[in-house]
Amino acid sequence: MLPHATTAQWILGLILVLSSLGVILVRKPVHASLSFLLTLLTLAALYLQLSAEFIAVIQILVYAGAILVIFMFVIVLFQDAHQKIEEEQPKSSKILLSIAGIAFALALAFLAKQLIGLVSISEELPADFGTVQAIGKSLYIDFFFPFEAIVMVFLVAIVGALYIGKKNDGTLMGDM
Amino acid sequence: MLYALCLGLFMPLIGFVTLLSTARYVGRRQAGFIGCTTIFISLICFVSLLISYVYTGASPQTYTLFDWIHFNSINANFALHLDPLALLMTLIITGVGLLIHVYSVGYMDHDDDFARFFACMNFFIFSMLLLVLAAELLLLFVGWEGVGLASYLLIGFWYQKPEAAEAATKAFVINRIGDLGLLLGLLLTFYLFHTTDIVIVSNSVETGFTIGAPVITLLTMLYFVGATGKSAQIPLQTWLPDAMAGPTPVSALIHAATMVTAGVYLVVRMHAVFTMAPMTLQVIGIIGAITSLYASLSALGQTDLKRVLAYSTVSQLGLMFLACGAGAFYAAMFHLTTHAFIKAVLFLSAGNVVHMMHGTTEMSKMGGLSAIFTKTHWLFLIAALSLSGIPPLAAFFSKDLILENEYLVGYEFLYYIALAASILTGIYLTRAYCLTFTGPQHLDSDQHDVKEAPSIMITPVLILTFFSIFGGFIGFSIGRTPWLEDFIAEVDVTYIEKELTTDFIWSYEGILAIVGAIGGVLATALVYSKFRDQLGKPIEFLKKSFYFDEIYNWLFIIPLKSISSWMAQKIEPEIFDGSINILAQGTQGVARALQLVQSGQVRAYVAWMALGAVLLIVYLVY
Amino acid sequence: MDVSLFVFVSLAMFGIGIIGVLINRNALIFFLSIELLLNAGNLLFVAFAREWENQTGLIWVFFVLIIAAAEAAVGIAIFINQFRTKQVVDVDQYDVLRG
Numbered sequence: 092m093l094p095h096a097t098t099a100q101w102i103l104g105l106i107l108v109l110s111s112l113g114v115i116l117v118r119k120p121v122h123a124s125l126s127f128l129l130t131l132l133t134l135a136a137l138y139l140q141l142s143a144e145f146i147a148v149i150q151i152l153v154y155a156g157a158i159l160v161i162f163m164f165v166i167v168l169f170q171d172a173h174q175k176i177e178e179e180q181p182k183s184s185k186i187l188l189s190i191a192g193i194a195f196a197l198a199l200a201f202l203a204k205q206l207i208g209l210v211s212i213s214e215e216l217p218a219d220f221g222t223v224q225a226i227g228k229s230l231y232i233d234f235f236f237p238f239e240a241i242v243m244v245f246l247v248a249i250v251g252a253l254y255i256g257k258k259n260d261g262t263l264m265g266d267m
Numbered sequence: 268m269l270y271a272l273c274l275g276l277f278m279p280l281i282g283f284v285t286l287l288s289t290a291r292y293v294g295r296r297q298a299g300f301i302g303c304t305t306i307f308i309s310l311i312c313f314v315s316l317l318i319s320y321v322y323t324g325a326s327p328q329t330y331t332l333f334d335w336i337h338f339n340s341i342n343a344n345f346a347l348h349l350d351p352l353a354l355l356m357t358l359i360i361t362g363v364g365l366l367i368h369v370y371s372v373g374y375m376d377h378d379d380d381f382a383r384f385f386a387c388m389n390f391f392i393f394s395m396l397l398l399v400l401a402a403e404l405l406l407l408f409v410g411w412e413g414v415g416l417a418s419y420l421l422i423g424f425w426y427q428k429p430e431a432a433e434a435a436t437k438a439f440v441i442n443r444i445g446d447l448g449l450l451l452g453l454l455l456t457f458y459l460f461h462t463t464d465i466v467i468v469s470n471s472v473e474t475g476f477t478i479g480a481p482v483i484t485l486l487t488m489l490y491f492v493g494a495t496g497k498s499a500q501i502p503l504q505t506w507l508p509d510a511m512a513g514p515t516p517v518s519a520l521i522h523a524a525t526m527v528t529a530g531v532y533l534v535v536r537m538h539a540v541f542t543m544a545p546m547t548l549q550v551i552g553i554i555g556a557i558t559s560l561y562a563s564l565s566a567l568g569q570t571d572l573k574r575v576l577a578y579s580t581v582s583q584l585g586l587m588f589l590a591c592g593a594g595a596f597y598a599a600m601f602h603l604t605t606h607a608f609i610k611a612v613l614f615l616s617a618g619n620v621v622h623m624m625h626g627t628t629e630m631s632k633m634g635g636l637s638a639i640f641t642k643t644h645w646l647f648l649i650a651a652l653s654l655s656g657i658p659p660l661a662a663f664f665s666k667d668l669i670l671e672n673e674y675l676v677g678y679e680f681l682y683y684i685a686l687a688a689s690i691l692t693g694i695y696l697t698r699a700y701c702l703t704f705t706g707p708q709h710l711d712s713d714q715h716d717v718k719e720a721p722s723i724m725i726t727p728v729l730i731l732t733f734f735s736i737f738g739g740f741i742g743f744s745i746g747r748t749p750w751l752e753d754f755i756a757e758v759d760v761t762y763i764e765k766e767l768t769t770d771f772i773w774s775y776e777g778i779l780a781i782v783g784a785i786g787g788v789l790a791t792a793l794v795y796s797k798f799r800d801q802l803g804k805p806i807e808f809l810k811k812s813f814y815f816d817e818i819y820n821w822l823f824i825i826p827l828k829s830i831s832s833w834m835a836q837k838i839e840p841e842i843f844d845g846s847i848n849i850l851a852q853g854t855q856g857v858a859r860a861l862q863l864v865q866s867g868q869v870r871a872y873v874a875w876m877a878l879g880a881v882l883l884i885v886y887l888v889y
Numbered sequence: 890m891d892v893s894l895f896v897f898v899s900l901a902m903f904g905i906g907i908i909g910v911l912i913n914r915n916a917l918i919f920f921l922s923i924e925l926l927l928n929a930g931n932l933l934f935v936a937f938a939r940e941w942e943n944q945t946g947l948i949w950v951f952f953v954l955i956i957a958a959a960e961a962a963v964g965i966a967i968f969i970n971q972f973r974t975k976q977v978v979d980v981d982q983y984d985v986l987r988g
Contacts, residue, residue, distance in 0.1 A: 127924070134932060142939055145947065146947050162920065206897075221944070226951070255966040
């Protein structure tokens, strides 16, 4: 029983899955990060399909614009080290990994089968669903405390990242 | 009456506690004084009770002191029962006890542990009094155990001597075997009668059961097992000769006059139950007779003076049980009384000799001591003649009563065995006397200061000898029932109807007994005076008392010891420790297996998480 | 609106992410796969927010996004630290916390 969706959604879904597969399966890390970029863009398109405009834009700004860039930098930085992986033996038990992987895939398939007949509500949508104003209002009024907490988390993360990444010769950023 | 009773009963207990708590502070004189005074007060109380009992014509009465045990269906009160039988026993206990206490002041004067000795002796008197005065069998059992404990403490008084400690343990263990029987009997009593009150049991046993009912036979057999342990009958008799390792006053008091008679007392006290079980009475009679003969033969082969007297005690107890077996409970009590006096004299005069000879009891080291112990040897001789059954000394009447009853009831075979044992009594006692007091002297060179005992040790013996001469007359009279029988008859301890005692003495069996006794004594005296040097060593078979100890050792002790060592060396390390070790090793093994999960590999951790998620999905979907 | 497709796509992406974590030994691809997981979760949230017309779902996505960013930063820092020690990008070599 196929899900009821428009053609665009079908195509976008297909691209998403293929690009995810690309992320994990390609040989070179740079290609993997590029595939990841495609995934993120497709995801943003899917969010638009679901009337979540604000989230789509934020996704591109934050994920594709910031996180992916970090990853790109690091991957390019450690390109040479990637070859050395083949020299060593894998230390994790292959049997365990394969069993876990297969079992998980099967479990997900099983779960998907259960979700086929999902009931959905009528198509009436509030006009300002997913807009910046609505989300902003909701964020700053209903969820103000979590918002502030998130800011704290972010602050801690920044300080932590700086601390972990510093060199052991006493300075914060090496010779900089 | 109640106050006198309580005072008499608890005075020795007070003495025990006092002496024990002040053991370090009191001097020798004070300890002896306290020890003897308590018994003296006790004696006064019981004498006054006797006087008031006889002259006011009171009847047996039970005094409940306090409620003791109330547990489901087991009810017992701390109750004391005063009747002639108990009164007779208490007089014997406190009377002979007092004299022996006074004697001990002189005997133990070389010892440092004076206070402990008198404390234990007082405790013994208290337990024995509790035993005879108890109105409930459960309380009697308390006293029973108490005397067992006191016996252990007193036999092993010189605990540095290994043979004393071993003898004490042996006595206690063998007593315990008997106590098991008594305890089972108690439980059966509870089951049958729902109470252990002696009066109630005695009254209800006739109405509730038929004569010869198996359950009553079982009950009486269990009681008798207990009596066997305490009174050293076959097969539990091996402890009494070894118990002579204790001080001589202990042997006199406990193992001659009082504790070993507790078994006889039990049978007599429960005579109402015993008469309902004729088979048990037959067994008692047979065992009594066999023990009597066996012990007399063994006494003939001993070289230790005190062991001769110990076997003599076993033999006389056998005679008492023989009387019980014939249903002649009064005869048993009579002989108990006379025997108490006589045996005390024998032991105490032997103690005189032992004490002044600095502890030797081997008769091979003695001989010809009549020159030194001028007074003691006369007392020993009189008591020996009395116990042999020479008229008109005390034991003649009691022994003859037993033999007569035996014959009248119809147990002729047992009568002849008892007659043989009685004749042997005369023989071995005379032998002991001759080996100790007549003939050439064998004193070692370091014993040249041996002299007669001090008066504190002679006077009690003198008093007791007086009783052993004239004591028979309380139980014998011509033409009317004797005073003692009249006294005890209130508790109905006479079983068979019989004619007047006088008739027996002039019958064929009576004359046989008298002639046999006199003949035995004279013959032995002759042999030991003329042919002493030609007599070799005593027969080993008799000296080892038919190898009973060796048989028991082979039968019980060696297997038990081997099993114990096997358990200790094999079972315990391997099974008990091993199982605990397996537990520990199992835990370690599991830990080691689980350790493999912590590999440090992130991918492996994720794999485990994925598997967990699979389980979660399966669970949630269902 | 029927969001079944989005649910399936999300599940597929999640499964791919897990398998990516299990397969790859390169630490960076490892991290990328984890980001895939997070995105799959985000998609699910948005889809159900649309189906039940509840804006709270979108707020939640917002927070997840922020947390993902923070986590990526810290993760990269840790990775760089380990690389300085071990000189390899093999995730299997980062097993100091072994039992």
